[in-house]
Amino acid sequence: MAAQRAETAAPSGEENLAAFDVKRRAILDGAAEVFYERGFTAGTTKEIAAKVGLSQPAIYHYVGSKDALLREIALQVDKDLSAALERALSASGDTRARLRAIVTEVTEAVVLNRKTFAVYYKEFHALQGETREKVTADERTFMARVVNVASAAQDEDALPKGHSPLVLAEAILGMVSWVHRWYRPTGPQRADDIAQAFIDLLGLRDGL
Amino acid sequence: MAAQRAETAAPSGEENLAAFDVKRRAILDGAAEVFYERGFTAGTTKEIAAKVGLSQPAIYHYVGSKDALLREIALQVDKDLSAALERALSASGDTRARLRAIVTEVTEAVVLNRKTFAVYYKEFHALQGETREKVTADERTFMARVVNVASAAQDEDALPKGHSPLVLAEAILGMVSWVHRWYRPTGPQRADDIAQAFIDLLGLRDGL
DNA sequence: CCTACCGATCGGTAGG
DNA sequence: CCTACCGATCGGTAGG
Numbered sequence: 001m002a003a004q005r006a007e008t009a010a011p012s013g014e015e016n017l018a019a020f021d022v023k024r025r026a027i028l029d030g031a032a033e034v035f036y037e038r039g040f041t042a043g044t045t046k047e048i049a050a051k052v053g054l055s056q057p058a059i060y061h062y063v064g065s066k067d068a069l070l071r072e073i074a075l076q077v078d079k080d081l082s083a084a085l086e087r088a089l090s091a092s093g094d095t096r097a098r099l100r101a102i103v104t105e106v107t108e109a110v111v112l113n114r115k116t117f118a119v120y121y122k123e124f125h126a127l128q129g130e131t132r133e134k135v136t137a138d139e140r141t142f143m144a145r146v147v148n149v150a151s152a153a154q155d156e157d158a159l160p161k162g163h164s165p166l167v168l169a170e171a172i173l174g175m176v177s178w179v180h181r182w183y184r185p186t187g188p189q190r191a192d193d194i195a196q197a198f199i200d201l202l203g204l205r206d207g208l
Numbered sequence: 209m210a211a212q213r214a215e216t217a218a219p220s221g222e223e224n225l226a227a228f229d230v231k232r233r234a235i236l237d238g239a240a241e242v243f244y245e246r247g248f249t250a251g252t253t254k255e256i257a258a259k260v261g262l263s264q265p266a267i268y269h270y271v272g273s274k275d276a277l278l279r280e281i282a283l284q285v286d287k288d289l290s291a292a293l294e295r296a297l298s299a300s301g302d303t304r305a306r307l308r309a310i311v312t313e314v315t316e317a318v319v320l321n322r323k324t325f326a327v328y329y330k331e332f333h334a335l336q337g338e339t340r341e342k343v344t345a346d347e348r349t350f351m352a353r354v355v356n357v358a359s360a361a362q363d364e365d366a367l368p369k370g371h372s373p374l375v376l377a378e379a380i381l382g383m384v385s386w387v388h389r390w391y392r393p394t395g396p397q398r399a400d401d402i403a404q405a406f407i408d409l410l411g412l413r414d415g416l
Numbered sequence: 417c418c419t420a421c422c423g424a425t426c427g428g429t430a431g432g
Numbered sequence: 433c434c435t436a437c438c439g440a441t442c443g444g445t446a447g448g
Contacts, residue, residue: 041249163405178382197371
């Protein structure tokens with residue numbers, strides 16, 4: 001449960017806290033990759049260790065449990081999503097501009113950490129206890145804020161009236177979230193191009 | 209690998225082929241539910257058996273392996289998706305009407321078998337061998353056909369020009385596919401309402 | 417940070 | 433279709 005750092009001083013007093021964090025980060029990255037390729041349950045701590053050049057038990061010097069690996073991944077995505085929304089909503093402009101900013105910021109977040117987002121979406125059900133509750137609550141808050149913007153957009157004729165703003169918000173976020181499944185970094189599209197296509201498709205282009 | 213039916217004649221000659229198929233179907237439904245709730249790897253044959261009122265080994269009288277359970281689920285979704293697209297493209301009407309039909313038919317398919325689709329999307333990576341290849345190939349064909357419609361729609365000014373038709377197709381299908389994640393049968397929305405909201409959001413309403 | 421290893425789980429088989 | 437059970441895997445600990 002508790003972080004392991006206190007019990008894992010460097011072997012010979014030569015390595016420092018920064019080295020610990022660097023390796024810990026590498027382990028988390030390796031975990032995201034393994035869970036992305038094989039799923040949380042099928043992916044093993046041994047595979048993660050191999051990717052970082054450690055023995056399997058060595059993982060436990062840096063992280064308390066396999067569950068903790070998934071928890072950190074989920075909390076990272078949770079943080080990325082709120083940060084993206086925060087940036088989008090703090091930008092200046094009218095409601096349509098805010099919607100555009102949401103699309104752009106969230107698309108960029110998904111593209112930037114595609115594999116981490118994929119693990120988050122696919123392995124949500126494997127989250128346990130407080131983490132599950134926190135992430136669920138944060139997602140609800142996130143949705144509520146986007147729904148508010150969608151509702152305002154309907155009032156201003158930037159989105160079609162006569163439909164639940166919740167459905168419109170889920171539609172827009174679905175379009176954006178789904179990027180994690182088809183985006184390829186080697187492809188011709190950049191995050192900006194994709195976001196702009198979404199914006200035009202939704203009729204949110206500036207001056208429309 | 210081979211179906212088990214030939215080796216599993218009814219215990220006392222009383223039950224017939226229909227009973228076998230009924231139970232087999234129940235097992236597949238139970239598997240979809242268990243894999244939906246717990247994931248493919250974490251979900252056990254014991255849990256599936258319990259849901260159908262059988263012992264764990266009894267599962268193997270009806271299905272050859274745990275992998276076969278996932279395979280059948282994936283092939284069912286594969287079939288549902290082609291059938292939906294087939295219906296959409298065989299309907300009369302112009303390109304915009306065809307796009308509307310794709311949105312409506314696929315949304316209805318996803319809503320109807322929400323959990324099965326969720327397992328398909330989340331556990332794709334666990335598919336093995338020929339099944340994986342077939343499903344991958346079918347998905348590619350599916351996409352190519354939707355991209356064709358999207359491209360034609362651009363030519364006819366039913367979708368915005370200046371963007372890759374692939375990105376537009378992924379955007380529309382993402383919106384629709386994501387329904388598996390938020391749709392609740394107890395909610396106020398029917399599949400039709402959702403599809404109509406998508407259509408309006410995309411500016412595809414008839415006569416626009 | 418490693419080697420050795422335990423405890424538990426689980427897919428699948430045997431044999432009836 | 434059941435009971436009994438095997439073989440293998442894996443998360444995590446011990447002890448250094």
